[in-house]
Amino acid sequence: MNSIEQQINDYLDASEDVMTIHKAPDFSHKIWRRYQQKKNLRHIAVAASITLVCFLLWFVDVPREFDSTHLVAQNQALEIKLAQVSFMSLTDGQQMIMSNWYAELELIDQNIEHQELELFDLNLWSSRTQLLTQMIDFYVHPFEMHEI
Secondary structure, three states: OOHHHHHHHHHHHHOOOOOOOOOOOOOHHHHHHHHHHHHHHHHHHHHHHHHHHHHHHHHHHOOOOOOOHHHHHHHHHHHHHHHHHOOOOOOHHHHHHHHHHHHHHHHHHHHHHOOOHHHOOHHHHHHHHHHHHHHHHHHHOOOOHHHO
C-alpha cells in the first residue's frame, strides 16, 4: 500500500469509536402502507364507479310520470267520432264483426284500468287507438265477411 492509503486506514481504525455511523431510515412500513392505501383507494373507486353505473341504469329504467292526457284526448276524440257514425245500419254479419270489436275494446279498457304506473304499457293504448280507428272506418265503409 502506498502511504496515503495507509494513513486513511490508520485514521479510520483510530477513529472508529468516535465516528458516527449513519444508517438509512427504514421506510418499508411507510411504503407498504402507502401501497395498501392506493390499492384500497383503487378498490373503492371501482366500487363507486360500479355503483354509479348501476344507479344511472336504474334511474334511466325508472318510469317517469306519464302524461297520458294526450292519449286520453286522442282516444276520446275517436270515441266521439265512433258515436257520430255508429247510427249507420249494419247487416247481421257486420253487426257480429262490430260486437267482436266492442268486446275486444272492453278487454283493452279493462287491462288499461288494471295497469300500474311502473308497468304502464303504451301498446295497449296504441291497440285501443287502432281498434277505434278501425271501427270508425268500418262504419263509414262496411264490408261483408266474405269480402275479407
